[in-house]
Amino acid sequence: MKLNWLSEFLANIVNASAITEAVTRPFIGLRQQLTPSSIYCLIKSSSAEALEHILIACAVYLLVCLGLYKLTFWLSAAAAATAAASPSDARNSNNNNNNSSSNNSSGSGESGLRNALQCGLRSVHLPKAALMGRVLLVIAHPDDECMFFGPLIYTLTQRDGCQVYVLCLSNGNYEQKGQVRRDELYRACKRLGICESNIILVNATNLPDDPNVEWRSDAVASFILHTVESLDIQAIFTFDRDGVSSHPNHCAVYYAAASLCLANLLPKGCKFYTLDSINLVRKYLSIFDLLCTCFMSSHWCILSWKDASIVRSAMMEHQSQLKWFRWLYIYTSRYMFINSIREINLSDIELEMQIHDN
Numbered sequence: 366m367k368l369n370w371l372s373e374f375l376a377n378i379v380n381a382s383a384i385t386e387a388v389t390r391p392f393i394g395l396r397q398q399l400t401p402s403s404i405y406c407l408i409k410s411s412s413a414e415a416l417e418h419i420l421i422a423c424a425v426y427l428l429v430c431l432g433l434y435k436l437t438f439w440l441s442a443a444a445a446a447t448a449a450a451s452p453s454d455a456r457n458s459n460n461n462n463n464n465s466s467s468n469n470s471s472g473s474g475e476s477g478l479r480n481a482l483q484c485g486l487r488s489v490h491l492p493k494a495a496l497m498g499r500v501l502l503v504i505a506h507p508d509d510e511c512m513f514f515g516p517l518i519y520t521l522t523q524r525d526g527c528q529v530y531v532l533c534l535s536n537g538n539y540e541q542k543g544q545v546r547r548d549e550l551y552r553a554c555k556r557l558g559i560c561e562s563n564i565i566l567v568n569a570t571n572l573p574d575d576p577n578v579e580w581r582s583d584a585v586a587s588f589i590l591h592t593v594e595s596l597d598i599q600a601i602f603t604f605d606r607d608g609v610s611s612h613p614n615h616c617a618v619y620y621a622a623a624s625l626c627l628a629n630l631l632p633k634g635c636k637f638y639t640l641d642s643i644n645l646v647r648k649y650l651s652i653f654d655l656l657c658t659c660f661m662s663s664h665w666c667i668l669s670w671k672d673a674s675i676v677r678s679a680m681m682e683h684q685s686q687l688k689w690f691r692w693l694y695i696y697t698s699r700y701m702f703i704n705s706i707r708e709i710n711l712s713d714i715e716l717e718m719q720i721h722d723n
């Protein structure tokens with residue numbers, strides 16, 4: 366009887382080793398199977414599968430974007446046709462979508478779907494203040510207007526009652542081609558619908574076209590403020606703090622305009638909008654950035670292929686800048702088709718100025 370504990374202990378050891386063996390047996394088998402060649406085969410097959418999924422996801426994304434691109438212009442054309450057929454009805458439907466849809470009971474399903482889609486999917490989704498009145502685009506160099514702001518300018522110049530002015534803060538004399546680039550700017554703006562009298566080209570020695578020269582914020586701000594006041598401007602458009610291409614001259618324009626806003630020097634009612642800078646991948650997605658834009662931006666304008674060809678033809682006027690990589694840019698850049706903008710308020714500027722100072 367005294368040796369019972371010993372026999373129980375030995376029995377437990379036997380059971381424990383049996384359990385251990387049962388647990389480790391599959392791993393021993395696995396270890397025997399995991400030879401270098403089998404690991405290579407495993408990685409190869411899983412990589413191929415992952416690649417297949419990635420390719421399918423990309424294909425679906427591209428198809429959805431293409432579908433939305435077509436749908437956007439179909440809806441815009443339908444809305445324009447409706448507005449042209451009965452302007453008063455179109456106004457009423459804008460004021461009260463519910464009433465108009467209930468009045469048209471026979472086509473309520475189709476028109477309801479169309480109205481819902483038109484609310485979310487519009488080729489032009491800009492704030493009302495930006496579409497009316499006198500608008501100033503502030504750029505740093507000749508060719509910025511086509512390379513970055515083309516869709517916005519073209520959209521605005523097509524609007525009745527919208528006067529677009531361009532303030533270009535340098536003549537682009539970096540390669541000693543100031544006079545050539547000045548003429549190119551005038552020709553490009555003409556293609557986009559801006560007449561020569563609406564272009565203000567600054568040629569100041571303290572604002573050279575040079576990424577290595579820091580433009581003084583007060584110097585830039587004084588040019589902007591003088592133009593805004595003398596032309597009674599109601600909305601300013603310019604770069605955001607990243608300047609699309611991070612060119613220091615582009616960023617300087619933003620900080621100068623922001624400083625005016627911060628100091629409350631802009632006339633009352635003058636709005637301030639900036640063009641969104643986006644990452645490198647999105648920048649070269651062309652029209653396939655449409656989905657990202659609609660989800661991530663609150664205001665945008667998208668050009669059809671036909672309208673984008675006018676922006677491309679305006680860019681062609683900048684012959685002195687058409688190096689081989691610019692051709693790549695013209696046909697692949699999202700900025701030749703899509704612009705998304707953001708209204709800047711005082712709290713945004715205060716935050717961005719703090720980041721800038723740090």
Ligand SMILES: [Zn+2]
Nearest residue numbers: 505506509612
């Ligand atoms: Zn530039």
